[in-house]
Amino acid sequence: MIKTILNLFGSVGNKSLKFIANIGHFFIFCFSAISWIFRPPWYFKKILLQVIDIGYFSLPVVGLTTFFSGMVLALQTYNGFTEFNSESTVARVVLTSITRELGPVLTGLMVAGRIGAKMAAEIATMKVTEQIDALGTLGTRPMQYLIAPKIIASVICLPFLVFVGNTIGILGGYTIAIFKLDFNPDLYLFATLDNLQWIDLVQGSVKAATFGLIISMVSCYFGFNASKGAEGVGYATTVSVVVSSVMILTSTYIITALFFG
Amino acid sequence: MKKRKIKNIILDVKDLKKTFGNNIILNNINFNLLEGESLAIIGASGSGKSVLLKNIIGLLEPDTGSIKINSTEMVNLPRRDKENLLLKLGITFQHGALFDSLKIWENIIFKIQNQQKISKIDGRKLALSIIKRLSLKPEILDLFPSEISGGMQKRVAIARAICGNPKILLFDEPTSGLDPVTGSVIDKLIITAVKTIGASAITITHDMASVSRIADKVILIDKKTISWSGTPKEMLVSKNLKIKEFIKSTNPKLFS
Ligand SMILES: Nc1ncnc2c1ncn2[C@@H]1O[C@H](COP(=O)(O)OP(=O)(O)O)[C@@H](O)[C@H]1O
Ligand SMILES: [Mg+2]
Numbered sequence: 001m002i003k004t005i006l007n008l009f010g011s012v013g014n015k016s017l018k019f020i021a022n023i024g025h026f027f028i029f030c031f032s033a034i035s036w037i038f039r040p041p042w043y044f045k046k047i048l049l050q051v052i053d054i055g056y057f058s059l060p061v062v063g064l065t066t067f068f069s070g071m072v073l074a075l076q077t078y079n080g081f082t083e084f085n086s087e088s089t090v091a092r093v094v095l096t097s098i099t100r101e102l103g104p105v106l107t108g109l110m111v112a113g114r115i116g117a118k119m120a121a122e123i124a125t126m127k128v129t130e131q132i133d134a135l136g137t138l139g140t141r142p143m144q145y146l147i148a149p150k151i152i153a154s155v156i157c158l159p160f161l162v163f164v165g166n167t168i169g170i171l172g173g174y175t176i177a178i179f180k181l182d183f184n185p186d187l188y189l190f191a192t193l194d195n196l197q198w199i200d201l202v203q204g205s206v207k208a209a210t211f212g213l214i215i216s217m218v219s220c221y222f223g224f225n226a227s228k229g230a231e232g233v234g235y236a237t238t239v240s241v242v243v244s245s246v247m248i249l250t251s252t253y254i255i256t257a258l259f260f261g
Numbered sequence: 262m263k264k265r266k267i268k269n270i271i272l273d274v275k276d277l278k279k280t281f282g283n284n285i286i287l288n289n290i291n292f293n294l295l296e297g298e299s300l301a302i303i304g305a306s307g308s309g310k311s312v313l314l315k316n317i318i319g320l321l322e323p324d325t326g327s328i329k330i331n332s333t334e335m336v337n338l339p340r341r342d343k344e345n346l347l348l349k350l351g352i353t354f355q356h357g358a359l360f361d362s363l364k365i366w367e368n369i370i371f372k373i374q375n376q377q378k379i380s381k382i383d384g385r386k387l388a389l390s391i392i393k394r395l396s397l398k399p400e401i402l403d404l405f406p407s408e409i410s411g412g413m414q415k416r417v418a419i420a421r422a423i424c425g426n427p428k429i430l431l432f433d434e435p436t437s438g439l440d441p442v443t444g445s446v447i448d449k450l451i452i453t454a455v456k457t458i459g460a461s462a463i464t465i466t467h468d469m470a471s472v473s474r475i476a477d478k479v480i481l482i483d484k485k486t487i488s489w490s491g492t493p494k495e496m497l498v499s500k501n502l503k504i505k506e507f508i509k510s511t512n513p514k515l516f517s
Contacts, residue, residue, distance in 0.1 A: 134358040
């Protein structure tokens, strides 16, 4: 009996130690990756390709999710606040929710699913097929050639995507407000602009850049440390999407608390 | 090949030991490679041949021991010096390791392109001149690795390794999975590189016919260490059971 309990504690302790070691490993990886960003040579072509992939090809999925979220927000605010269902209330709730929270988080999660999975799979495949080993023997540093362009592009693109997503989300709210709730378009638009606050936009951009960093780092880390075989690639892909999503939701709380707490 | 005057030692491995966790893979490995010499490493699958190669090129750190390339100690060498040293080597990996996202010609001149500016036209010309030596068709230059056969990929990997005429060649199973005719093209290429350019080569292989064609010296890795070494001729008449078994199972004809 006592032995079983001790074993249980032992295995929990062992797992915890491994977990802590992995976190340490992850931060060393991040530190090294970031340090390579600032050292020449810079692979501009690789950065540009990543920017197109992340910034341009994510637009449809980001636009679609934020548009529908804006619509849902307008509808629910209207139903929930029947006493004050004025243009001003709905416009303000939609605007604030989207710029502060939903725009960045939805964009972050969508990009984590789309780009994070792709980055992890690409790097894990390269690791498993010895391409990363080959890079190091052919006059490049894998960190600098493979990882740094992905981090740079993610951190640049996420704020842009969030800006577009916010605009489309607000447009979604506007669509419902005008065509379903029969609000006055001018009054609604005025209320939206009137409530627009710099701090919300700054906060949203900080979140976006942070998510870009999280997605690229986590995906590259799990890709880079993939174990041999096809399962290694699959595991790296899945786990990087899960971990970046959880980290996005955790960090959005922390950033909100820092700005408004 | 006949022995020339006193030859320089290009690679010197001493008392190398490599473990993964509690698992000893290689122990007490000692050998050297002379200038202009071709060495074949044989051994069963999983005996640690690829691990040995990766220790030599610094992708894995040995637990103990010393690896000297041109008298420079590779173990614990600062990163920048290691990078410079690696540029002098031509390496192929067991699984080809071509870059999926680059075209064949870009793969071949990858190292050169990282060292100096080279125009697209010159780059393609250089790549073309190399693949001709490997009986590959010019049409493949603009394809991606996934669009050519496994045997071609293998040869492109060799083309990438010999681009720039490195003085030290390290090939991990360059002929495995190839038909005998293509295999002998690669053997000839290794022989030419060693004879005409004066390069030194290490080739990991299972192909006994290939060993007798290309090698000046053979080492067998078995039970975590070098259990036999000698010339290909000595190998064919060796009484060593492992060697006998190896020759019999991979190429019984040679035995006659
Ligand atoms: N990175 C690694 N981590 C743990 N074990 C490894 C690693 N690389 C190789 N091994 C183990 O080392 C042994 C030798 O592998 P390898 O050198 O690839 O054999 P081979 O002689 O067929 O080339 C195998 O048992 C393999 O599982
Ligand atoms: Mg091997």
